[in-house]
Amino acid sequence: MTEALRTAVDPDHETTLELIETAGDSLCTLLGRCRVEYDGRAASTLDSGDRLVVLKPDGTVLVHTDEGQQPVNWQPPGCTHEADIEDDHLVVRSHRTSPDEKLVVRFGRVVHATAYEATDAAELVLTGTEADLRERILAEPSLLEPGFEPRATERETPAGAVDIYGQDSNGNVVIVELKRRRVGPDAVSQLNRYVAALDRDLHEGTTVRGVLVAPSVTDTARRLLDERSLEFVSLEP
Amino acid sequence: MTEALRTAVDPDHETTLELIETAGDSLCTLLGRCRVEYDGRAASTLDSGDRLVVLKPDGTVLVHTDEGQQPVNWQPPGCTHEADIEDDHLVVRSHRTSPDEKLVVRFGRVVHATAYEATDAAELVLTGTEADLRERILAEPSLLEPGFEPRATERETPAGAVDIYGQDSNGNVVIVELKRRRVGPDAVSQLNRYVAALDRDLHEGTTVRGVLVAPSVTDTARRLLDERSLEFVSLEP
DNA sequence: GTCTTCATGTCGGAT
DNA sequence: ATCCGACGTGAAGAC
CATH class of the missing domain: 3.40.1350.10 (Trna Endonuclease; Chain: A, domain 1)
Structure with a gap:
């Protein structure tokens, strides 16, 4: 049986990298301390802090702090992302064209990582629109x-x-x-x-x-x- | 030393419940199969599917599927939430007043749960506004x-x-x-x-x-x- | 692709 | 608390 879930507690960067690169159709979550840079329609930088990063199989990237409903940084669906180890940091880069936009998340330490093969056929039924x-x-x-x-x-x-x-x-x-x-x-x-x-x-x-x-x-x-x-x-x- | 991270792989509902109830200032993530109901400014139902649910210490709740940048359901900061076990399901209820809104997430199975005491003093620096x-x-x-x-x-x-x-x-x-x-x-x-x-x-x-x-x-x-x-x-x- | 508008919009600032 | 407008708005439907 294929495991739908893989996890890594306090993983070294190699382990996290491997998990991201073999994610396939999985939804990935990364918990840890990171810096974030964005450049595109606007530009932003975010200093080091503990955050939740979500990588979706459709190319979406979300960076969530411990506060607020909205992600502090993000990339929309359709983006391509890759991960690397640079300077003892795990670096996730997401990119898209038209408009040209890139997001870089640089982890000093990853505290937890998961890859979850989520299947969801349901559609939201909404009334009151x-x-x-x-x-x-x-x-x-x-x-x-x-x-x-x-x-x-x-x-x-x-x-x-x-x-x-x-x-x-x-x-x-x-x-x-x-x-x-x-x-x-x-x-x-x-x-x-x-x-x-x-x-x-x-x-x-x-x-x-x-x-x-x-x-x-x-x-x-x-x-x-x-x-x-x-x-x-x-x-x- | 206080652990900043707690995790549970394939937890039974009692374990997940305990993790949520002792979350304190932690950011919680739940992976698993759930149904979602919302009632407030509008109303919605969402059939069973595998999702990521995020509970933030500020009261935010996010329900993310494997697709899209936006959560399929949510509650804003300031909401209060509680968890219970009902009918062999783990049920997370979030509520707020003015406007009166409630969100119910009902897990048949939780595949993974984390509680992460995230500290983040950084503020986003944005240009191009x-x-x-x-x-x-x-x-x-x-x-x-x-x-x-x-x-x-x-x-x-x-x-x-x-x-x-x-x-x-x-x-x-x-x-x-x-x-x-x-x-x-x-x-x-x-x-x-x-x-x-x-x-x-x-x-x-x-x-x-x-x-x-x-x-x-x-x-x-x-x-x-x-x-x-x-x-x-x-x-x- | 661009255009247009809806949204449980969310968020912040001012009153 | 309400009002008002910005947002890297996002998402959907039409063309």
């Missing part, structure tokens, strides 16, 4: 307002695609922008952009209404809505 | 245009704070919006929002120019800039 909110309105358009009739989703305008495009009971065009959470000024600007684009394109005399749908709205956003004669409807996803 | 671009312009305002004179940064308007507020050689007000990377329609809307707000506020007759500074601009954004009589200057951070 903006798409769910859209389906809710399409199934029951009166949630927006009585007489509302959806005509299209993702309808294109010169300024981008509108979430829901429809008509009200008076025959006016209605543009609906959906947000799954409380909205700020950016969402108002987005809606305004679509309304302005359609105002330009449609026949003179056609009234274009813009409706922002979200659970709630900040004061600033509310003021911006009023200034631009845009509307707000409170709905949760 | 928007702040760097701002400093570059403030040090040499002619990069924007000859005669430009910065007057303030983060100047408040009714629509939000402007990156750089200044004057051109003709005494016109200049509003500068900075982006460290190629910009799309959203950045144009943002700049337009600030310009419109100041146009309203300032005396009649004062000309307010809006300048978007970024490495480059998409076609749509370029067209939007032109329609609103806003300007673009190409600069890298």
Whole structure:
């Protein structure tokens, strides 16, 4: 039987190197003290500290400190990485092109290393997204307002695609922008952009209404809505 | 000497439970087959699969599959978590309030567990940010245009704070919006929002120019800039 | 590839 | 606590 897991406690660099190089489809974790350098879209350096480094078989690299949800440094999927021993350090280099980016993790000491052949066929089932909110309105358009009739989703305008495009009971065009959470000024600007684009394109005399749908709205956003004669409807996803 | 690292290979649930409960300031990693449920701002379920679960001493929880840079499920820092054995499963529950969110990871089998007392005093030094671009312009305002004179940064308007507020050689007000990377329609809307707000506020007759500074601009954004009589200057951070 | 927008975005700074 | 915008945002879908 092939072992799905290999581990090394307080490994010397040769052992760690061998584990990384024979990782294949395994997920690798490295615990130890390291420095990190990154150069690409931006550039960064990180002094020595104890961290968890994760190497995924898809090329992802994550450097996690003991704090925070986000990795302090990383490389995205699709990167190639290699490991070497240099100057008594275990060095992991990850690289990608377009954009050209490289990450170098230099371990003085590796405290623990694992390679785990993980198999995972499951897919996340997520509800409460903006798409769910859209389906809710399409199934029951009166949630927006009585007489509302959806005509299209993702309808294109010169300024981008509108979430829901429809008509009200008076025959006016209605543009609906959906947000799954409380909205700020950016969402108002987005809606305004679509309304302005359609105002330009449609026949003179056609009234274009813009409706922002979200659970709630900040004061600033509310003021911006009023200034631009845009509307707000409170709905949760 | 206190061991900075504890590990358990193919541990029974009691062993894993003990390791988690005595983790203290340690960073914990769990490798094994689990199901995950999340309920909070949204809700999700994830069927059984082999994953890496990271428990940080600050309350962060990360569930990583063998693919992707992002965790498939997570909890942010500040959460409290507890572990239990239920129905022959090791169950890790993480919870927070405001918003009320909970994450449940249910392991059928844990293949490996570690607790690592990581110490990390280092801070990331990052260059190539928007702040760097701002400093570059403030040090040499002619990069924007000859005669430009910065007057303030983060100047408040009714629509939000402007990156750089200044004057051109003709005494016109200049509003500068900075982006460290190629910009799309959203950045144009943002700049337009600030310009419109100041146009309203300032005396009649004062000309307010809006300048978007970024490495480059998409076609749509370029067209939007032109329609609103806003300007673009190409600069890298 | 580029473009556009969503995200359980996360994070930090200011109020 | 909320608001607001930056982020090496990442990820997905359309073209």
